[in-house]
Amino acid sequence: MAELVGSDNLQRIILGSGIPEMSPEGKIIFAKDALPDEINYEYVCTEKDHLSVQLTVKDKPKDPEQTEKVPEQTEKDSEQTENTSQHKTHSYGAFKTVKAPTALEEGTETRTCTVCGAAESRAVAKLKPTMELNATSIKLKTKQSTNKIKVSGLASGDEVASWNSSNPKVVTVNSNGKITAKSKKGKATITVTLKSGFSRDIKVNVQKNEVTCTKITLNKKSVTLKNGKSFTLKPTVQPITCIQKVTYSTSDSSVATVSSKGVIKAKKKGKVTITVKAGKKKVKCKVKVK
Numbered sequence: 001m002a003e004l005v006g007s008d009n010l011q012r013i014i015l016g017s018g019i020p021e022m023s024p025e026g027k028i029i030f031a032k033d034a035l036p037d038e039i040n041y042e043y044v045c046t047e048k049d050h051l052s053v054q055l056t057v058k059d060k061p062k063d064p065e066q067t068e069k070v071p072e073q074t075e076k077d078s079e080q081t082e083n084t085s086q087h088k089t090h091s092y093g094a095f096k097t098v099k100a101p102t103a104l105e106e107g108t109e110t111r112t113c114t115v116c117g118a119a120e121s122r123a124v125a126k127l128k129p130t131m132e133l134n135a136t137s138i139k140l141k142t143k144q145s146t147n148k149i150k151v152s153g154l155a156s157g158d159e160v161a162s163w164n165s166s167n168p169k170v171v172t173v174n175s176n177g178k179i180t181a182k183s184k185k186g187k188a189t190i191t192v193t194l195k196s197g198f199s200r201d202i203k204v205n206v207q208k209n210e211v212t213c214t215k216i217t218l219n220k221k222s223v224t225l226k227n228g229k230s231f232t233l234k235p236t237v238q239p240i241t242c243i244q245k246v247t248y249s250t251s252d253s254s255v256a257t258v259s260s261k262g263v264i265k266a267k268k269k270g271k272v273t274i275t276v277k278a279g280k281k282k283v284k285c286k287v288k289v290k
């Protein structure tokens with residue numbers, strides 16, 4: 001018995017009409033009358049002995065008048081159906097990412113027909129460029145340099161393409177983002193431009209006086225140490241371009257000492273206060289020695 005491969009509907013129709021006959025050339029002859037008029041079909045012998053027959057619906061059932069009127073469309077439809085073999089409408093699964101988009105390039109995603117395996121691709125839009133800066137406005141003393149400007153938060157694939165100064169007579173910037181004030185006061189805008197084309201600005205104010213500390217914060221406001229142990233204070237000074245010297249002092253060096261680098265050493269049981277100073281700002285750390 002011939003094995004019929006095709007849509008369930010068609011199989012039912014063919015099987016219901018009886019087993020087709022073989023022609024001498026090995027083609028299978030159906031009793032045409034047994035098939036509904038609106039279905040055209042073709043078959044392919046997929047095995048030498050013709051025991052397996054592949055059927056393809058050439059046209060979906062449709063208004064016969066419309067078929068007459070638009071023969072080109074019918075031709076197109078039949079081609080499409082042949083390409084996708086057994087069914088008229090693909091049954092696609094969800095789109096899956098083949099290539100993730102970046103800030104510079106579109107991505108690709110594909111979905112596959114769960115019946116015939118036909119794949120369909122579509123482009124995924126480039127990522128929106130983003131950039132964060134740790135400061136968008138800085139002060140510098142004349143001739144002072146800083147490499148404290150940090151760029152972060154870039155979209156995948158993006159990177160810094162250039163740094164540019166609006167006024168190189170006042171401020172210059174190199175390709176690594178090192179900003180240098182020249183010998184006169186004034187203003188300039190540094191522009192950071194990414195490969196995606198996205199850019200952000202940093203306003204620079206060059207002044208004659210040194211940049212003074214506005215705030216100091218410590219990694220710990222209080223610490224308990226065993227006798228003989230040590231702890232290192234790590235102050236953060238604001239603004240980022242402040243380079244005023246940070247100094248440390250202890251209220252009682254017999255209980256705990258502090259070095260010029262902020263290393264506290266416990267000497268004997270008791271309590272002390274370590275004072276950290278930069279310019280006119282100061283902050284305290286309470287130390288208990290056990």
Ligand SMILES: [Zn+2]
Nearest residue numbers: 090113115116
């Ligand atoms: Zn399909």
